[in-house]
Structure formats: structure tokens, C-alpha cells
Amino acid sequence: MSSAGETGGPVSSADLLFSSQGTLQKFVDDVFVAILSTKRPPPIAVRFFFDFLDDMAEKHGIEDPETVHIWKTNSLPLRFWVNILKNPQFVFDVQVTDSVDAVLSVVAQTFIDSCTTSEHKVGRDSPVNKLLYAREIPRYKQLVERYYSDIHSAVSGCYQEMNSTLTELSGSFASEMNSLVALHELYKYINKYYDQIIMALEEDAAGQKMQLAYRLQQVAALVENKVTDL
Known part of the structure; x- marks a missing residue:
């Protein structure tokens, strides 16, 4: 052959x-x-x-x-x-x-x-x-x-522009998404590193300005009634 x-x-x-x-x-x-x-x-x-x-x-x-x-x-x-x-x-x-x-x-x-x-x-x-x-x-x-x-x-993607875009997207798909399910899925990841994230947000200047640690504590309380000093 x-x-x-x-x-x-x-x-x-x-x-x-x-x-x-x-x-x-x-x-x-x-x-x-x-x-x-x-x-x-x-x-x-x-x-x-x-x-x-x-x-x-x-x-x-x-x-x-x-x-x-x-x-x-x-x-x-x-x-x-x-x-x-x-x-x-x-x-x-x-x-x-x-x-x-x-x-x-x-x-x-x-x-x-x-x-x-x-x-x-x-x-x-x-x-x-x-x-x-x-x-x-x-x-x-x-x-x-x-x-x-x-x-x-390129021009930086500033926080305000990003926040505006996310708000617009949320409004566009409000009737098609279950926000509680999405929140729970995100929180399952956050909960694994909850203490470290809170500490990092409390130490970060931008996080302090926007009170991100306090906001996360509020989310934790809503999701699983976590006991915090709110």
C-alpha cells in the first residue's frame, strides 16, 4: 500500500x-x-x-x-x-x-x-x-x-457610571429575575469570608465613606438574622 x-x-x-x-x-x-x-x-x-x-x-x-x-x-x-x-x-x-x-x-x-x-x-x-x-x-x-x-x-470606569449602569440593568430585567435568590447566592459566598470582608471594609477609606461594612451587616441581618450591633 x-x-x-x-x-x-x-x-x-x-x-x-x-x-x-x-x-x-x-x-x-x-x-x-x-x-x-x-x-x-x-x-x-x-x-x-x-x-x-x-x-x-x-x-x-x-x-x-x-x-x-x-x-x-x-x-x-x-x-x-x-x-x-x-x-x-x-x-x-x-x-x-x-x-x-x-x-x-x-x-x-x-x-x-x-x-x-x-x-x-x-x-x-x-x-x-x-x-x-x-x-x-x-x-x-x-x-x-x-x-x-x-x-x-481609556477613560476610567468610575463608580458613579458603574452604579448607574447596574441600576439601569436592574430596572430592565426587574420582572425577569428573582432578586432574593440572587442575593442568597451572593451571600453564600460572602458568608464564607464574612469577618475578613467586614474588617477590610472598615479599614478601607472608600468603604468607610460609603459605610459598606454597616450595609453588609444590615444585609447579613436580613438574610439570616445574624446578630450584630446595628
Whole structure:
């Protein structure tokens, strides 16, 4: 039997993967550019949170830009976008077959590699899924860097603007959401670190100004009749 390279015999799985990569390249490029584009202003929530991370780094004397990069990467690209890339059925009415799932896993891993600060090294022993986009990853890394830089340079997402946006959203979906259930789910997380959060809010200047510790104590009392000196 002739080999695949000679007269069109059997094609290896690696050959199929590389062939598919060439077909999908433009679509992967378009998705990554759409996710990491700032041609339209990023959502206020993203600007607000990234500003918060920058402020925390400055407050605690963290001057290593790689640390802040990792914070931002873990909070948005890896926690949100990778989940969507890997599981499109979360937002679209589609069924993901095993073969499609395998392809999406490679795309998601490529996105993860593009968000890291370490150099993407591959060798002859690297798995095929690491080799597929090895040439494109440096370019994708530049997209990530520019995305973070553009948001950092943009107008800050101030507290008043964020608060106004949340109030507007709450009003838009007031009839479709059970606020008590949402509050209870949030409080289950807060309750795990209740004492630490109260202490941090009492020591923080902005928290003192807005009486956040007192407000949280009131919420605790409402949710589970926690005994506090209100």
C-alpha cells in the first residue's frame, strides 16, 4: 500500500488536524480579534474591574506588570471567554459533537496560550494540538497586550457610571429575575469570608465613606438574622 505522501493513500490524524487548521484559520482569527478589539468601547464592567486591579496593584506597591497581566487574564479571558469558546452551547442553541468538541478544545487552548506571559515553546515532542497554532500565538499575544493597554489608557470606569449602569440593568430585567435568590447566592459566598470582608471594609477609606461594612451587616441581618450591633 502506498503512503499518503506518494499516491494519496491513508492520511494520518495529524495530517487531518493540520488540514483543518488551515481551513479554520480565518475564523479563529476573526473570533480572537472580535474578543480582543477595542474599536468599540469595552463594557463598563470590564473597564471598571480592570481599573480596580490597576488600583490594587498601585495600592499594594506591585510594580511587576506581569502580575497585573495575570490578574486580568484570570478574571476575564480564562474565566469567561475560554468557557464560551469551549462550550458554545452555553449561549447558542447548538449541539456540539465529539469531533467539534475536540476542535474547540484546541481553539480554547490556543486562546489560553495567547494570554500567558511566558514564551510559547514547542518542540518535536510537543503534542499536535500545541503545534497547530504555534506560529500564530505570538501574534495573538500582541492582541492581548494591546487589549489590556487600550483599556488602561481609556477613560476610567468610575463608580458613579458603574452604579448607574447596574441600576439601569436592574430596572430592565426587574420582572425577569428573582432578586432574593440572587442575593442568597451572593451571600453564600460572602458568608464564607464574612469577618475578613467586614474588617477590610472598615479599614478601607472608600468603604468607610460609603459605610459598606454597616450595609453588609444590615444585609447579613436580613438574610439570616445574624446578630450584630446595628
